[in-house]
Amino acid sequence: MSKKHNFSAGPCILPQEVFEKSAQAILDFNGIGLSLLEISHRSKDFVAVMDEARAIVKRLMNLGDDYEVLYLGGGASLQFAMVPYNLMKVGGKAAYLDTGTWAAGAIKEAKKVGTVDVVGSSKEENYSFIPKDYKVGSEYDYFHCTSNNTIYGTQMKSFPEVDTLMVCDMSSDIFSRQLDFSKFDLIYAGAQKNMGPAGVTLVVIKKEILGKTGRENMFSILDYSQHIAKESMYNTPPVFPVYASLLTLQHLENNGGIAGAEARNEAKAKLLYDEIDSNPLFETFCVKEDRSLMNVSFKITDENKKEEFDNAWKAAGISGLNGHRSLVGYRASLYNALPIESVHVLVDVMKSFNKN
Amino acid sequence: MSKKHNFSAGPCILPQEVFEKSAQAILDFNGIGLSLLEISHRSKDFVAVMDEARAIVKRLMNLGDDYEVLYLGGGASLQFAMVPYNLMKVGGKAAYLDTGTWAAGAIKEAKKVGTVDVVGSSKEENYSFIPKDYKVGSEYDYFHCTSNNTIYGTQMKSFPEVDTLMVCDMSSDIFSRQLDFSKFDLIYAGAQKNMGPAGVTLVVIKKEILGKTGRENMFSILDYSQHIAKESMYNTPPVFPVYASLLTLQHLENNGGIAGAEARNEAKAKLLYDEIDSNPLFETFCVKEDRSLMNVSFKITDENKKEEFDNAWKAAGISGLNGHRSLVGYRASLYNALPIESVHVLVDVMKSFNKN
Structure with a gap:
């Protein structure tokens, strides 16, 4: 059957080159006589994939050594929990912008950690616009927003100046437009739109923001610091999704970034x-x-x-x-x-x- | 280069048929003119994959409708947290068997939820044997063991009779030997040994054991009940790892189970x-x-x-x-x-x- 015109909302179309190269890697990876699926994640061939997958994100986003890049399992929905768990102080509070179903999902999970103030919401208007008249002061541990809302077809054209950390779920528009990424303290994105197949989530994080909540006995797997310390190999990473994401980002870099x-x-x-x-x-x-x-x-x-x-x-x-x-x-x-x-x-x- | 003899400890060798079929699915899935990587997880083609991937596990394990099968992201290390979070009562305690590095990792995370009694350990003998002289009474919310220890080359040949729930990390020997799986209340396994590529974790769970901890405001993504309610599609699943796992289990079923x-x-x-x-x-x-x-x-x-x-x-x-x-x-x-x-x-x- 001939190729279709694929307008799927995600998982979605990726470059044809990514399909071809990743299929080939499953049959024989780098000509080593083994499939990408059967090699150790500690092998030099895969460590090189992870290293480059982390480095290319910083190049594309023009970010410096104060940022770390992680490829985590569990989906962006796991980040709905990890963000407040890692950034909301014990007894603290966070500001959230409610622009759609996924923003609301993030709010729901953050409320399980502490106080959440919804500083703007378009829910009553069926999320048909992006709220803009709000202020976020330093009394908040962080501000969380969703840059693009797949269901309603809305997108934040600009981001507010806030007096606290800036956290953004960019799952559905990451790598689609130029932004000053250094204005963000934490960016996360489920890969399955612009950056790869389902099964891996990108987290870009400013190192200095971690370790300030006073939260003790954190689950290791939910602690960004642990993942950073192990260079995104705290446990076996989702090998194939990471590799296909790297191919997608290489294709982007080779086509004008x-x-x-x-x-x-x-x-x-x-x-x-x-x-x-x-x-x-x-x-x-x-x-x-x-x-x-x-x-x-x-x-x-x-x-x-x-x-x-x-x-x-x-x-x-x-x-x-x-x-x-x-x-x-x-x-x-x-x-x-x-x-x-x-x-x-x-x-x-x-x-x-x-x-x- | 010709095919090697792959003794890797994991991710590890999978059937050649799995490499060939999964590579083909990336080029064109089911002849629909789209790659497996670019279709919605809600499409009928992928829903059929997930349904069958869940069903085949119950057939292979000879388990009934009192069990649910989940395919989750995050790795077995995420289960080190989810098991106590879902099964240890508030103020309760659990019994763990310490047979190696991964068992010790599970113990470390469980201690963040409540009291953990290590009922047996071979750590002092560098994990060169499986402790056998212990009893687990009903004062524990559950007993946790690791069926096979990849590093030390040990394996539990039999499982104890315990007066509480039986939880087992079978990451490294699942589907390798016949067991009475109905003796277990919760089994989990990172896929990347016998059942598929890295990036997905199998959880087999007896439904009736959930919802009894008194723990409120659980993170949705860490709550087995939420995943069960959404038939393992609470959020976008790791599509490719799930599909390759299904291919691996079909190969097993077609070769004597x-x-x-x-x-x-x-x-x-x-x-x-x-x-x-x-x-x-x-x-x-x-x-x-x-x-x-x-x-x-x-x-x-x-x-x-x-x-x-x-x-x-x-x-x-x-x-x-x-x-x-x-x-x-x-x-x-x-x-x-x-x-x-x-x-x-x-x-x-x-x-x-x-x-x-």
């Missing part, structure tokens, strides 16, 4: 949003100024045309366009690896409904 | 231990009665022959034979997927040193 990806992502998003804005059959769920470059969530204005539209995009070889079950409608995810040709195919289908 | 693996493992271990016992140049680290069928840890009795022996096995295409850094010496891991032909190659090398 984050700046190159950003330019491509802006072009793809403009193409699709322009069609939505000019075609009366479609409209987005969110306000214009907060539209995501990664996930274009939209609905059809005439339900009578839905079946015909669904048949048309499926016939065009498009996959993964259905919206999240909580919003319904459609969601076109335009992650780094999605070629603009796929967006053209979708827009052409949409245009044909405008002419009708 | 656990009984078939056990017979092959016994033959391989006998071949190697017979050589060690008859060859004055080699001896095991542990007592005979507790020798592992999975990991044969041994040393050379004449250090002057070491270099020559090392050159000989390397020349024979053998890989991964060096012992753990804490014991040095050698370790031949005979996991399910290692063919007996590889053991013959090793034994032939050893024999050549006996004649010399």
Whole structure:
């Protein structure tokens, strides 16, 4: 079967080169006569993978030696627990921005550690915008936000100046746009969007922020310091997901880095949003100024045309366009690896409904 | 380069069929025109993988509906924390058997939750045997043991009758031998030995034991009940490691199940231990009665022959034979997927040193 136009929200499309190289590594890794899946994580071949996977993140993000990079198992949902466990002082409190389902999930877990103040929320408006009128003072141990909201198609275009640590869940837009990453004290991201397959989570952390909570007897596996001390090999890492993430980041570095990806992502998003804005059959769920470059969530204005539209995009070889079950409608995810040709195919289908 | 004889202690050799099928799935999964790495974990194709991966474990272990099967991220080290967090009552205590480095790691983490009594330990004898003279009464919330100790080459040949819940870390010998699995209330195993690649951990749990600790505000991601409620999809699972684990277990089921693996493992271990016992140049680290069928840890009795022996096995295409850094010496891991032909190659090398 021929390759589809994959708009899946995640796990999602990765560069074809990543599929080919990672499949080859499973058959014979680096020509050593062994599969990537059957070698020790302490072997020099895999230690080199982990070292480079950590180093390339700092190069791409332009971060210095005050930051550490970890590849952890357990998903971004484990970070919902690890962030307050490692950063919220005993008896302390944190400020959270509530911009969607995943932000709310992070808030729920942080409340199990201490006091959480939700300094802004768009929940009452079905998360259709990013709250902006809030202040975060030094009374908070940290501020937590979610940079992009896959379900609602919103994205933080700028980040607030806060008088405390800045923590961001960048799972769904990491490596998609240029940011001053040094403004963040901790960044985490489930790999399964722009940086690799499911099964590994990136954590980028400013070393100096750790060890200040007064929390004793921390579980080792939930303690960032332990992972840092063991250079992200505290225990057996998720070998294959780490390797495929490295391949993805190497592909990014070889194709203009984050700046190159950003330019491509802006072009793809403009193409699709322009069609939505000019075609009366479609409209987005969110306000214009907060539209995501990664996930274009939209609905059809005439339900009578839905079946015909669904048949048309499926016939065009498009996959993964259905919206999240909580919003319904459609969601076109335009992650780094999605070629603009796929967006053209979708827009052409949409245009044909405008002419009708 | 030709295929090596891979005695690695883990991640370790898997069936060649698993490498081939999983590599193919990365290029095109199930002929759907998409890579396994780029599809949603909620897609029907992957939900079918997860459902079957959970079901096959119960078939192989002959367990009924009172058990649930989970595939979790984070490694067995995360289970060192989750087990006491989910099973040790507030103010309660647990009994642990200390048979090696990993057992000691589990003990260290459990002490962060409550009282731990080490009911038996061979630490003073460098873990060269399995303690057997202990009793575990109903005053304990559970008993925890490690069925096989990769570093020292010891294995529990039988399990005690205890008056409490029975919890076992089977990371390094799961699916290698027939056991009455219904005697265990919770079994966990990092996949990266007999059941798949690194990056996923199997948890088999008797449902009725959960929810009895009085612990409130548990982190969702560390709560087995939450994972069970979501059928092992509480968050995005490690898609590729789960799929490769399913392939490994299907290969096992198609080759005589656990009984078939056990017979092959016994033959391989006998071949190697017979050589060690008859060859004055080699001896095991542990007592005979507790020798592992999975990991044969041994040393050379004449250090002057070491270099020559090392050159000989390397020349024979053998890989991964060096012992753990804490014991040095050698370790031949005979996991399910290692063919007996590889053991013959090793034994032939050893024999050549006996004649010399």
